[in-house]
Amino acid sequence: MIKFDYSNMMAENIGEEHGVGKGVLDGMAERARRAHDGVVAKKESGKIGFLDLPYDDALVARIREEAGRVSSEFENFVVLGIGGSALGNIALRTALNHPFHNLLSREKRDGRPRIFVPDNIDPDRLNGLFDILDLKSTVFNVITKSGSTAETMSQFMIVRDRLMQELGRGEMPKHIIATTDVEKGALRKMAEEEGYVTFTIPANVGGRFSVLSSVGLLSAAVSGIDIGELLIGARNMNARCSSPNMADNPALAGAVLHYLSRTEKGKAMLVMMPYSHRLKDVADWFRQLWAESLGKKYSTGGAVVHTGQTPIKAVGATDQHSQIQLYVEGPNDKVVCFLAVEEYNSRVDIPPLSGEEDGLSYLEGKSLNELILAEMRATELTLVKNSRPNCTITMPRVDARSVGELLFMLELQTAYAGELYNIDAFDQPGVEEGKQFTYGLMGREGYEEKRAELDDLEKGRITYTV
Numbered sequence: 001m002i003k004f005d006y007s008n009m010m011a012e013n014i015g016e017e018h019g020v021g022k023g024v025l026d027g028m029a030e031r032a033r034r035a036h037d038g039v040v041a042k043k044e045s046g047k048i049g050f051l052d053l054p055y056d057d058a059l060v061a062r063i064r065e066e067a068g069r070v071s072s073e074f075e076n077f078v079v080l081g082i083g084g085s086a087l088g089n090i091a092l093r094t095a096l097n098h099p100f101h102n103l104l105s106r107e108k109r110d111g112r113p114r115i116f117v118p119d120n121i122d123p124d125r126l127n128g129l130f131d132i133l134d135l136k137s138t139v140f141n142v143i144t145k146s147g148s149t150a151e152t153m154s155q156f157m158i159v160r161d162r163l164m165q166e167l168g169r170g171e172m173p174k175h176i177i178a179t180t181d182v183e184k185g186a187l188r189k190m191a192e193e194e195g196y197v198t199f200t201i202p203a204n205v206g207g208r209f210s211v212l213s214s215v216g217l218l219s220a221a222v223s224g225i226d227i228g229e230l231l232i233g234a235r236n237m238n239a240r241c242s243s244p245n246m247a248d249n250p251a252l253a254g255a256v257l258h259y260l261s262r263t264e265k266g267k268a269m270l271v272m273m274p275y276s277h278r279l280k281d282v283a284d285w286f287r288q289l290w291a292e293s294l295g296k297k298y299s300t301g302g303a304v305v306h307t308g309q310t311p312i313k314a315v316g317a318t319d320q321h322s323q324i325q326l327y328v329e330g331p332n333d334k335v336v337c338f339l340a341v342e343e344y345n346s347r348v349d350i351p352p353l354s355g356e357e358d359g360l361s362y363l364e365g366k367s368l369n370e371l372i373l374a375e376m377r378a379t380e381l382t383l384v385k386n387s388r389p390n391c392t393i394t395m396p397r398v399d400a401r402s403v404g405e406l407l408f409m410l411e412l413q414t415a416y417a418g419e420l421y422n423i424d425a426f427d428q429p430g431v432e433e434g435k436q437f438t439y440g441l442m443g444r445e446g447y448e449e450k451r452a453e454l455d456d457l458e459k460g461r462i463t464y465t466v
């Protein structure tokens with residue numbers, strides 16, 4: 001079971017100036033209960049659907065079947081998507097596949113395809129991918145909830161055209177799986193007209209909350225991840241989080257503590273720092289979740305509030321050698337959240353030394369496992385010594401069940417935090433505005449006003465360059 005340890009966020013351990021007082025935390029019990037009830041009410045009214053995702057057994061069966069077909073027919077599986085339509089896929093892959101999955105022989109991959117998620121429209125990146133793919137043995141899973149995102153759809157148009165050029169009009173649809181809204185958007189229309197296999201993203205599940213829907217589950221199942229276990233983990237966490245009491249509900253406790261650190265102690269940033277390289281892309285995924293959900297201009301009542309906490313990714317032990325100096329001695333404006341594992345999936349021992357290596361004998365007989373845990377402990381206590389708030393989420397090990405628990409806990413923590421800030425954690429007007437400006441710039445019909453607005457902004461700007 002996942003454990004959330006917030007001792008080092010508390011005033012008793014890091015002092016009153018930067019730590020949350022026990023009395024203040026206890027005094028939040030009623031607001032925490034209301035935040036919990038608010039999320040439950042949103043679920044019951046159908047506004048949010050992510051809480052239902054772990055229970056869709058029919059979808060799991062269908063995805064398993066499709067993953068089996070894909071694995072037997074293709075060598076490469078490419079996800080075309082961006083933001084919430086890509087980051088969950090990447091997080092699951094990095095956490096649960098062999099660290100060098102794509103470099104293993106097919107046999108060592110248990111017959112599973114290689115998985116690619118380009119997650120960007122940089123022309124060099126996409127061209128580079130085409131250099132290594134044989135289209136005959138490649139299937140593309142295009143994922144976009146809106147069915148119109150410029151990055152995803154432009155990639156898709158390029159891929160579709162290449163498939164037609166190289167394999168012919170008749171073969172092209174067999175190499176495409178579309179994951180999109182049940183009825184809306186250009187992709188759904190094309191899928192129906194051209195006959196792609198399709199999966200549906202529920203209307204009330206936003207991109208950043210969609211990892212446990214067909215968005216994240218298909219590529220996971222294709223790569224060999226046990227999606228059933230993933231969802232059991234999520235269900236277990238959901239059961240734990242059914243309580244409105246912080247003492248029983250780790251996601252609620254996390255939400256309240258981060259909220260207090262932000263609003264009472266000025267901690268404007270939240271650094272997620274996994275000490276398991278497998279979890280490094282969970283930190284990326286979380287960055288989007290926390291940023292897009294909580295970074296809002298307006299409260300639900302319409303007041304200008306400018307809420308949010310900047311999420312940062314750091315990886316232990318790597319970033320001890322790049323970022324920790326700042327976190328220990330720079331502005332005391334962050335909370336560091338460590339992701340820890342009790343047990344790594346393998347053990348690597350440091351070999352006996354010849355006796356001539358100066359100052360290295362302390363490593364003899366130890367393992368990398370002990371070293372990385374010592375590094376985490378040392379970093380944690382250095383932060384404590386310098387009154388820097390930090391917390392630790394510990395997983396027994398990185399397996400499908402624990403990852404399901406972790407992702408679900410972080411989603412719920414974000415939903416509760418939205419209630420505490422009194423904002424809508426499930427919209428993203430800032431992202432939508434950027435999308436609309438892009439459409440305007442690219443000449444999309446219906447976005448002429450957006451284009452004109454941009455032109456006005458450009459005109460009024462004074463330029464400084466060197």
Ligand code: PA5
Pocket residue numbers: 082083084085143144145146147148149152206207208209292428431
């Ligand atoms: O979380 C979100 O809603 C966004 O980040 C979207 O996932 C992202 O913009 C991609 O949108 P779409 O899936 O519609 O292509």
